[in-house]
Amino acid sequence: MEGFGRRGPRRNFGGDNRRPGFKRSFGxxxxxxxxxxxxxxxxxxxxxxxxxxxxxxxxxxEKHKEQ
Known part of the structure; x- marks a missing residue:
């Protein structure tokens, strides 16, 4: 069966935040x-x-975060 296990290109609806070093800025x-x-x-x-x-x-x- 050709294409078995293939899903095609991935879509990322939430932005490309999985890329290392990517930072989304909203101002x-x-x-x-x-x-x-x-x-x-x-x-x-x-x-x-x-x-x-x-x-x-x-x-x-910071003090509370350490506890």
Missing amino acids: PREMHKAICSDCKKECEVPFKPREDRPVYCKECY
């Missing part, structure tokens, strides 16, 4: 001001903070 992200839940310093985060979730500055986030 600068909107930053939102927040108060760190641990150290109480003002910081900026790339998401809209919610009342029911803690927000951490970069330094405190």
Whole structure:
């Protein structure tokens, strides 16, 4: 049977993000001001903070990530 096991060219509908070194850029992200839940310093985060979730500055986030 000719072509058995062949599927033809691959399609990548989500962009070519499987290629090494490929980075998709959507431009600068909107930053939102927040108060760190641990150290109480003002910081900026790339998401809209919610009342029911803690927000951490970069330094405190690194501490929590290690745990």
